[in-house]
Amino acid sequence: MTQSYYEASARERLAAVLDPSSFQEILPPSARVMSPHLRQLDTPAAFDDGIIVGEGRLDGQPVLAAAQEGGFMGGAVGEVHGAKLVGLLERALDTRPTAVLLLVESGGVRLHEANAGLIAVSEVMRAVLAVRGAGIPVIVLDGGQFGCFGGMGIVARLCDTVIISEEGRLGLSGPEVIETTCGVEEFDSRDRALVWRTVGGKHRTLLGEAGELVADATAAFRAAAIRALALTPDLSLEALEREHAALGQRIERFGECHDAVDIWRALGVEDPERLPLLEAADFNTVTAGKRA
Amino acid sequence: MRDWNTQARNREARLVRAAHLTQGKTVEAKDAAALLSAVLEPGDRVCLEGNNQKQADFLAKVLAGLDPARVHDLHMVQSVLALPEHLDVFDRGVASRLDFSFSGPQGARLAKLVAEGRINIGAIHTYLELFGRYFVDLTPRVSLVCAQAADRAGNLYTGPNTEDTPTIVEATAFKRGIVIAQVNQIVDSLPRVDIPADWVDFVIQSPKPHYIEPLFTRDPAQISEIQVLMAMMAIKGIYAEYEVNRLNHGIGFDTAAIELLLPTYAESLGLKGRICRHWALNPHPALIPAIEAGFVESVHSFGSELGMEKYIEARPDVFFTGPDGSMRSNRAMSQAAGHYACDMFIGSTLQIDLGGNSSTATLGRIAGFGGAPNMGSDARGRRHASPAWLKAGREAREGRGLMPRGQKLVVQMVETFREHMQPAFVERLDAWELAESAGMDLPPVMIYGEDVSHILTEEGIANLLLCRTDEEREQAIRGVAGYTPVGLARDKRMVENLRDRGIIRRPEDLGIDKSLATRDLLAARSVKDLVRASGGLYDPPKRFRNW
């Protein structure tokens, strides 16, 4: 099996991140809980609707976990896909695991069932907040090929932390969408260096949107997820006021920045141009204490 | 008395017409159109430097914008039609006749202009043929070339992408033609001189640096496990068997997979130092891990590749570089090397017929040939021996009572189906229909079946050298054509017989465990891995990055 988180399938990621052989799937492919809407639009459906949910252990602790399969429709959220995620989060309210892990990879709402997908994402948002409200941390792992965009990009930031690789991306509107709507001058989606500089793991980590940058290796994601088990959710007014102050500062400090490199320079990173070339460990050393 | 010096006098007249535009040899970019109007005469044969990577794009634009009432009926000779302007000159009536080699991105529009009678094609060539004709009957009267930099005297530095420039300039300058160069910058002193000043008449600094296409970069992330399997078969079933040491690879993911399996799979078979030591090849980024692993002793290149500059400079034992450290490529020399000095060519194609003929022609597109036929053909003039060449020659002649001689290995590597389930094996090439519709003398065949030694698919390797009858040859091809209609129509008994004789070999016959054919076998699985392998020297174009 591949060591690369980016290259692994959703099933391979779950197997590698959780304790060996500990994962037990709920509504597995053989249950054939599939999207009825895709068939109606003459589009192939998947036996698991592109998401795997179940129970397992992480470092011996009981956890619930979900993994989106980017290879199927870019991990987009449809009715069934979303319902599986909502059901898993609500299950956490009953079973009270140590944490819920979301191995996200999604372009957002699945257009073939756009309304159902949008509503499902908002139900996921409510459910994530309910789980955190119950004191159970929700941990996001983001390092797949399709990144984490659209509604899932919002969901990820509702959670306790986002563990991201340099290859991972996190945002709201995909670069292609912005280019198509606003023109190539606004965002050249084929300039991949620009894309990653804008929404990639390193920038997200420096901005404080992601909690930890790890190398693209399933073992690195696993180790970071184990560390994150110690998190305690805090949805107090004080916590939100702190976050509010930080986000306000971000607009003040970086609102006029044209490029991520300007932001990195403003953060006091020396030679910000070379950040994209650094391996995760070097990046973490160079940027220690310089994150927003 | 007959006048034996008309060309020189005509040249002088042209230079006089342009004299008011120059200071020394330098012409301002704003005067470029005036310059071309002054030196060009209707009916001139003009070589516009358009290679498959480097483009004299500014001069192309200026040429296409000339007044057709003044400049018309030009005869364009150029290796590659890559830019829209290359066809605009015909669309606007500035030129009317064309001899060329490759037209990849403009193939569809070219077919349309030919059908409308706007372009009269002389012939479609391979690179070497066209270069040869520059010195025989297609000598340019005026050449529009491009270089990285010029000095005040007019010496040119072509940079790593020298490509066609020396050939074009030599053919033009020594037959009293006129050479006009666009350069990215004019400097006091050049890193090195690639073209001496007295072969160059005018130098123009272009408003923007010329365009270079990163044509040979393949992202390892896109290599499939099927391609890994095929690369394993190539290494074990052909490279190792024939001890192939001098070779050329076509562009594509199939051959990139082979390059990336050298430090892993080939190494595990103990093949380092025994295969793949000398290459006629552009500096493929995918070759970096093999170079670093010590497989590769030398690489001579047709052109360079964007982003490889620093890596090449840091590996002067491997690449051909100037005293300044940067690469000196040369398309004509590397084509000659690929034809005569290599033991093997391996590359992909779009269609193969039952005779083993292959073509990349598709309906509605005139794509041309480029250099593949020079690589992918037996060099009948070759006389020096090598183990691979001798073994291939022996296999082809054994038991026939023929004069012994060697033969080049020409390997066609294809998956039986391309994307969208297009079969790679067909009863009849689309090239026939294209030839009829475009009024060509011959169907445009990229590599003739008689030159092909092996066909490699995911189903197996067919060794055509060992076939003794047309029927055997046909069944050997059907026998590796998988589930295509051609493959399904095989004579199963005969195919099994060919397999018993080693003419067809399946992965299991080669002792290859298919379950090992995963992407984990690739020495690099991403462009970032290539950067890592290069020690940070490779700087890929931004479109290939995901960091």
Add this chain to the structure above:
Amino acid sequence: METLKFEYRGGRPCNPAQASALAGVVGSGNLEILVEQEPLNGACAVEVVTAAVGFGAIWQAVLDDFFARHPLADVRISINDVGATPAVVSLRLDQAVNAFLGGTA
């Protein structure tokens, strides 16, 4: 979209390591294959749902060869395909069956 059904007889009963196994992903040029143990009176039943219409004969040939390699009885094979080539189909079939019989996914 097209649904194709095939049935093979004469296979051998098998002793799978798990009740079902999945290989592949429903993505362009790829497919997913679900292999399940099921009493089918000794048959091996295959159902293919494919986005590429008109390739029934090729599926038949690919599956014939697959069954010759793996003569399975009382097994249901369900496939969701997005235009995978026969080479990919054969590879995934072998992967799915290996996981099913050997228990390695």
Add this chain to the structure above:
Amino acid sequence: MDAKLLLEQLFPAGQRVDFDGQYFSGTGQTADGEVAVIGTTDAAAIGVELAFRIAGQVLEIVRSHPRRPILLLVDTQGQRLSRRDELLGINGYMAHLAKCIEVARRAGHRVIGLVYSQAVSGGFLASSMLADTCYALPEAEVRVMNLPAMSRITKIAVERLQDLSQLSPVFAPGVENYLRMGAIAELWQGDLADCLEKALAAAVGHDARRDRGLARQGRLLAGPVAERVRHGGV
């Protein structure tokens, strides 16, 4: 409907709402007391500044006016599409807004959403859809994407999408579709002040949208599948 007219109809007993560009906030008077109002106009594109501002107002209400109900009147064409917003982490700002609404809910504020004009995609997701209950005016427009754009991306002919949208509420724009699928609890018609007072008086419970979607036959799988995952064996 114009926002000012809407406010007059919602609060015949009086309201004090300040408009600043596309943003407005203030209070309205109902029989049960004051209601906080936060909203946007002119199909605002929600970028980082606007999301931040709405979130700040929610926090201010929680801090200064315990348990005061909050009415969200967000008119949006969706998230602002720009490289700058992505650079600054717009998804984080949207999530922050969602968290602030949750904090209000947990602190005992009723949160009601009313779609009075447009509600699109990300802008809808991070605001009205996070309310305890979301309502809409009949003339409101709700969508993820219009059919021609959807057709381009999915490569399904727009005619086919139009035909299927007659049969299924699942992808096509339309407030009726969102009603059937349970995301919109009711359409408010007639006396809007009366509608608001009833909504404020209604019991607050769990996220009831999938139950409504099932009952209204617009979303048949969401509820049952979620329940199976929640309660099923492994």
